[in-house]
Amino acid sequence: MMTSRSFDTAKMAIDRLSTQRTDSAWLEAQQKAPGARFMVLADLSPVIRSNEARTNAALAWFSPEQIAGFRLPVSEALFLGRDKSTGDNLFAICVPEHMARLAPGGAENLRPIVDLRSLAIQGVMPPNDMMLAGEARSLWSWHLNARHCGHCGGTTNVKDGGWKRKCWACGQEWFPRTDPVVIMLISDGARCLLAHEKQFNDNVYSTLAGFVEHGETIEDAVRREVMEEVAIEVGDVAYVASQPWPFPHSLMIGCVGKALSSDITIDPSEIETARWFSREEAAAMLAGDHGEGLLAPGPYAIANWLLKDFINGKI
Ligand SMILES: [Zn+2]
Numbered sequence: 001m002m003t004s005r006s007f008d009t010a011k012m013a014i015d016r017l018s019t020q021r022t023d024s025a026w027l028e029a030q031q032k033a034p035g036a037r038f039m040v041l042a043d044l045s046p047v048i049r050s051n052e053a054r055t056n057a058a059l060a061w062f063s064p065e066q067i068a069g070f071r072l073p074v075s076e077a078l079f080l081g082r083d084k085s086t087g088d089n090l091f092a093i094c095v096p097e098h099m100a101r102l103a104p105g106g107a108e109n110l111r112p113i114v115d116l117r118s119l120a121i122q123g124v125m126p127p128n129d130m131m132l133a134g135e136a137r138s139l140w141s142w143h144l145n146a147r148h149c150g151h152c153g154g155t156t157n158v159k160d161g162g163w164k165r166k167c168w169a170c171g172q173e174w175f176p177r178t179d180p181v182v183i184m185l186i187s188d189g190a191r192c193l194l195a196h197e198k199q200f201n202d203n204v205y206s207t208l209a210g211f212v213e214h215g216e217t218i219e220d221a222v223r224r225e226v227m228e229e230v231a232i233e234v235g236d237v238a239y240v241a242s243q244p245w246p247f248p249h250s251l252m253i254g255c256v257g258k259a260l261s262s263d264i265t266i267d268p269s270e271i272e273t274a275r276w277f278s279r280e281e282a283a284a285m286l287a288g289d290h291g292e293g294l295l296a297p298g299p300y301a302i303a304n305w306l307l308k309d310f311i312n313g314k315i
Pocket of ligand 1: 149150151152153154167168169170171172
């Protein structure tokens with residue numbers, strides 16, 4: 001079932017150095033060393049470089065000297081990991097948009113700032129850059145909501161290059177949270193079930209998805225979500241692939257589920273319409289030539305990969 005995909009994290013080209021990053025002296029030395037490179041996120045969006053036509057984009061990386069020149073807070077940089085090919089240590093500095101705009105030289109160098117979701121949809125940035133920007137965005141999203149201790153209300157301080165916060169008052173440690181989301185292609189063997197949700201663009205149909213709840217297995221989450229949203233009973237469930245989704249800090253767990261019933265009853269609070277599609281129809285949606293003008297999510301989304309596997313008869 002497992003196949004190589006563009007977002008396969010096994011290909012991730014960094015070493016997170018999770019043992020070393022707990023050493024604050026080591027981390028501080030790395031931030032000042034020549035091999036340190038910093039990306040800048042302003043209001044959660046990365047500073048990028050692109051060609052004039054904006055058909056190719058890449059993350060902008062800055063040296064410690066450049067970051068010092070912008071007077072951005074190096075000491076608060078998140079440690080992303082070490083680039084396995086260059087040996088460079090990669091950091092992310094996340095600031096409010098106005099801080100980047102008003103930084104010395106910021107108006108010239110800390111632009112353009114582009115929303116990561118737009119970059120994903122446009123498909124203009126290499127997968128490795130998307131992954132690094134996603135890592136920084138999701139980690140910083142967590143920090144923005146973890147400044148106070150959930151136990152005593154005290155202020156929490158950043159530790160381990162951003163991979164922990166610790167309450168100064170009660171000592172409670174807090175770790176970045178990831179929200180597991182199941183996303184599932186439900187098939188009866190010949191057809192797959194896709195739904196149109198209110199927040200989707202017109203004519204876009206996608207796989208069902210939902211958060212995994214406490215005390216629930218991935219398999220049960222798939223069965224429950226499908227029953228809640230379209231009232232289809234699901235039997236066997238299998239894992240296919242996963243995708244980090246930094247909006248704000250989810251992990252999409254791609255599954256395939258076997259439908260045991262076929263009559264759809266939608267939950268109108270979540271779904272606008274849902275229906276069954278043949279492999280031919282699904283292929284036409286991906287190709288953009290479906291007879292009714294229906295579309296599927298683009299290659300940035302794990303739903304696209306699940307659909308391709310279904311069309312190719314792999315699931
Ligand atoms: Zn506390």
